Amino acid sequence: MSKPNILVARAVFPEVIAHLQQHFEVHANQADETWSKAQLMDKLRGMDGAFTTGGDRIDAEVLAACPTLKICANMAVGYNNFDIDAMTAAGVLATNAPDVLTETTADFGFALLMATARRITESEHYLRAGKWTKWSFDMFAGSDIHGSTLGVLGMGRIGQGIAKRGAYGFGMKVIYHNRSRLDAALEAECKASYVSKDELLRTADHVVLVLPYSPASHHTIGAAELALMKPTATLVNIARGGIVDDAALAAALRDRRIAAAGLDVFEGEPQVHPDLLTVPNVVLTPHIASATVPTRMAMAMLAADNLIGFFKEKRPLTPLNPAVLATK
Numbered sequence: 001m002s003k004p005n006i007l008v009a010r011a012v013f014p015e016v017i018a019h020l021q022q023h024f025e026v027h028a029n030q031a032d033e034t035w036s037k038a039q040l041m042d043k044l045r046g047m048d049g050a051f052t053t054g055g056d057r058i059d060a061e062v063l064a065a066c067p068t069l070k071i072c073a074n075m076a077v078g079y080n081n082f083d084i085d086a087m088t089a090a091g092v093l094a095t096n097a098p099d100v101l102t103e104t105t106a107d108f109g110f111a112l113l114m115a116t117a118r119r120i121t122e123s124e125h126y127l128r129a130g131k132w133t134k135w136s137f138d139m140f141a142g143s144d145i146h147g148s149t150l151g152v153l154g155m156g157r158i159g160q161g162i163a164k165r166g167a168y169g170f171g172m173k174v175i176y177h178n179r180s181r182l183d184a185a186l187e188a189e190c191k192a193s194y195v196s197k198d199e200l201l202r203t204a205d206h207v208v209l210v211l212p213y214s215p216a217s218h219h220t221i222g223a224a225e226l227a228l229m230k231p232t233a234t235l236v237n238i239a240r241g242g243i244v245d246d247a248a249l250a251a252a253l254r255d256r257r258i259a260a261a262g263l264d265v266f267e268g269e270p271q272v273h274p275d276l277l278t279v280p281n282v283v284l285t286p287h288i289a290s291a292t293v294p295t296r297m298a299m300a301m302l303a304a305d306n307l308i309g310f311f312k313e314k315r316p317l318t319p320l321n322p323a324v325l326a327t328k
């Protein structure tokens with residue numbers, strides 16, 4: 001029997017390609033070309049499965065053009081690049097890569113929070129530019145992490161990891177808001193108290209966004225929400241671009257309506273709103289929250305194992321629309 005054809009849409013570790021090659025005819029993109037939607041559709045024609053990353057949009061148009069496609073395995077926990085309803089309607093299984101990145105991403109969220117509150121990149125740029133000529137009492141004075149109030153918006157696995165780092169590591173008071181309240185045992189484990197979104201924005205010293213992107217969460221933080229925050233507060237977004245109105249945030253940072261922000265994700269990335277590039281009080285990183293070698297390897301291997309599990313036994317590890325399996 002011929003092996004299923006799999007497109008790997010972006011470059012990945014050679015070990016992952018080798019793992020896939022044991023089971024599939026692999027069409028890899030190790031040159032890491034970035035394809036337009038038309039090019040992606042072209043490459044997907046005749047494929048049985050796809051290994052995708054967060055930038056590869058799979059929607060009704062793509063699915064209609066690629067009727068042989070049976071599964072798309074995302075090397076990401078977020079899957080807003082998938083139109084799940086369209087995939088389910090087309091009988092195409094979607095999988096993501098949860099859990100393996102939780103602690104690494106929570107570490108990064110905390111690193112970004114600390115860099116933001118303690119003005120680490122801003123001060124490094126100053127030093128590198130040769131501007132440091134003397135010590136002064138208020139030079140790059142920021143805000144404290146320990147003992148302050150941490151507000152976590154989106155209390156899934158990564159949000160819980162950030163809450164625990166804050167509560168146990170830094171003695172922070174942790175408040176959170178989520179679509180649904182955690183059960184009492186989990187709240188106690190995270191030492192976190194449930195509050196409304198407005199109360200969180202009004203009272204937190206540091207707000208961290210960890211909620212998934214969907215049309216419902218588009219611009220969860222805009223001018224009105226920023227206006228609720230303390231002028232001394234910081235905002236960190238490690239969730240998805242589009243959850244924050246980047247233009248409104250740049251204006252709030254410029255006018256010092258909040259103290260600082262740390263952003264790993266952007267609306268329309270890899271483009272970054274030009275106004276964000278001109279304000280000093282923001283730490284900008286290129287969507288790297290899950291980027292450690294072991295974690296990226298684990299994410300890629302999980303995506304590969306989802307493809308293998310699906311084609312071997314119809315048992316993918318982390319399906320998003322398992323109803324599709326019943327029709328296979």
Ligand code: DGY
Pocket residue numbers: 054075076077078079101290
């Ligand atoms: C994810 O897994 O969703 C991260 O944002 C990496 O893309």
